[in-house]
Every structure is written in C-alpha cells, then in structure tokens.
Amino acid sequence: MKFERRFNTDEHFRAIEDNGKRYLEGYAAKYNVRSKLIFENGKLFTEELQRGAFDNVLTDNELDVIFTFNHSKDKVMARTTSGTLKLNSDETGLKFRAELPNNVTYANDTYELVSRGDLNANSFAFFITKEGQLWTRDGDGNPVRTITQIKRLSDVSVVTNAAYPETEIAARALEEVETEEVETEVKDEVEDKSEEEEKKVATPEIKDEKEYLEMKIKISKLK
Numbered sequence: 201m202k203f204e205r206r207f208n209t210d211e212h213f214r215a216i217e218d219n220g221k222r223y224l225e226g227y228a229a230k231y232n233v234r235s236k237l238i239f240e241n242g243k244l245f246t247e248e249l250q251r252g253a254f255d256n257v258l259t260d261n262e263l264d265v266i267f268t269f270n271h272s273k274d275k276v277m278a279r280t281t282s283g284t285l286k287l288n289s290d291e292t293g294l295k296f297r298a299e300l301p302n303n304v305t306y307a308n309d310t311y312e313l314v315s316r317g318d319l320n321a322n323s324f325a326f327f328i329t330k331e332g333q334l335w336t337r338d339g340d341g342n343p344v345r346t347i348t349q350i351k352r353l354s355d356v357s358v359v360t361n362a363a364y365p366e367t368e369i370a371a372r373a374l375e376e377v378e379t380e381e382v383e384t385e386v387k388d389e390v391e392d393k394s395e396e397e398e399k400k401v402a403t404p405e406i407k408d409e410k411e412y413l414e415m416k417i418k419i420s421k422l423k
Contacts, residue, residue, distance in 0.1 A: 203325045203354050204240070205271065206247075207361075213322060215314040222300045222311055224267075224277075228324040228356040229254075230293035234344075245335075245343040253332075254289040257350045267298040268357045269310050271325060277307045285356070294324065296356050310358055323359045327352035 206229060213226030231251040238245055257263065267278035267285045278284035278298035286297045300307045313319040332349035 203327050203352070205323055205325050206235070207321060207323045207359060209321045211320075213314065213320055215311050222302070223297055224300060224311065224314055224358065225295070225297040226322055227292060228294045228296055228322045231291070233293075243343065245345050246338070247345045247347065249293065250334075250346050250348045251291065252289065253347050254287075254294045254350050254353070257353050258287055258289055263353070265353050266355045267296070268355050269306060270359055271323065271355060271357045273355075275306050277301065277304070277310065287353075287356070294356075296322075298356075314358065319358055319360065321359050321361065323357045325354040325357070326350050327354070 213224070216223050216225065229249055231249050231253070233248055235247040238247055263280055265280045265285060265287060266273070266276045269275040269277065277300050280287060284299040288295045288297075300311055302308075310319065328347055328349065329351050332347060332351055334346040334348055336344050336346065338344050
C-alpha cells in the first residue's frame with residue numbers, strides 16, 4: 201500500500217499550554233483548496249479535498265494515526281490510540297490537537313519552534329482507492345483530482361517546508377511530457393510510413409492475371 205503526502209501552510213497552527221500540559225493544534229488539511237501542481241505516478245495534476253473526505257476514516261474502529269515531525273516514525277509525539285492525538289473533521293478541514301510529552305527532547309524542540317513561528321506547516325499521509333477520487337479538467341483543460349474519500353490515514357506531521365517537493369519536478373516534467381508526446385507522434389508517423397514502404401517492396405504491383413500466375417509459379421519453385 202503506497203501512501204501519499206500533502207502539505208499545508210496553516211495560519212491556525214499554534215502551540216498552547218493548558219493546565220500544565222502542552223498542545224499543538226491546527227489543520228493538517230483544508231477542504232476545497234486547490235493545490236499547487238503535483239507530479240505523481242507519471243501524472244501532472246492539481247488536487248483538492250472535497251468537504252467530508254475524512255469523515256469515514258475517522259470513524260474507523262482500527263484508526264491508528266501518529267503525530268510526528270517531518271513524517272519520521274522515530275519522532276512520534278502523540279497518537280490516536282493513546283488518546284494524545286485528537287482528530288476532527290469540520291467545515292474547514294482535518295483539525296488536530298496533539299498533547300506533547302514533557303520529557304522528550306524533540307517534542308520540546310518542536311513546541312518551542314512552533315511557538316516562535318519557525319515551524320508553521322503541517323502535512324498528512326494518506327491512502328485512497330479509485331472509488332475515493334474523481335478526475336475532471338479545469339477551464340484550461342488541465343487534469344484535476346478531487347479526493348472524495350480517504351481510505352487510510354497514516355500520520356499527521358509538523359513539517360519544516362510546506363512547499364510541494366514535486367513542484368519543481370512537475371514544471372520540468374510538463375515540458376518533458378509535451379516533448380515526449382511530440383516525439384511519439386513523429387515516431388509513429390515515421391513508423392507508419394516505413395510500414396507502407398515495406399508493404400510496397402514486399403508486395404509488387406501485379407498488372408494482370410497472367411503475371412499473377414507466373415509469380416505464383418516462381419514462388420512455388422523457390423519453396
């Protein structure tokens with residue numbers, strides 16, 4: 201099962217302290233917001249989450265989502281199964297509230313960096329089926345994927361950089377895809393012409409029935 205990751209700069213992201221406990225809360229994803237250009241599995245597209253896309257997965261009895269730093273499983277700071285990570289789908293998107301441990305160095309560092317504003321972005325890792333997505337095209341004819349239902353949710357993460365790492369690659373890939381399409385068209389045209397020429401050579405023009413019979417005799421003798 202291959203999980204995908206999406207990134208979100210979150211103006212609601214904050215570090216708070218309540219009754220001696222420290223929390224990080226914000227949105228890992230937002231509904232109805234068009235993404236930047238994505239290059240994934242050989243496809244170029246933009247994407248948005250339909251409102252309610254997380255509703256079903258959040259009611260799963262086997263839901264086990266970790267809260268991490270930069271998607272590192274070695275830097276877990278909270279978890280749904282322990283009750284330290286709360287997830288909620290509202291009108292805006294997927295909201296989270298993570299209770300951080302007091303005696304874990306990387307959790308302390310993350311809390312301080314969020315407090316200072318050095319970290320201001322979140323991400324989530326997910327899996328969807330074919331039934332959970334809808335492909336259309338925008339006004340310019342570009343592919344758009346609308347995620348209607350998340351099948352699996354792996355983690356929510358504080359990330360250093362909210363920019364899509366595929367963005368620069370996608371810009372280059374778009375040129376490569378367009379070039380490849382042109383090259384393929386030219387190649388197909390050349391191959392078609394070559395096949396036509398081969399047919400002309402392999403099948404000489406026969407003018408009448410007598411010539412046809414003579415040709416058959418010659419072929420039979422060669423066999």
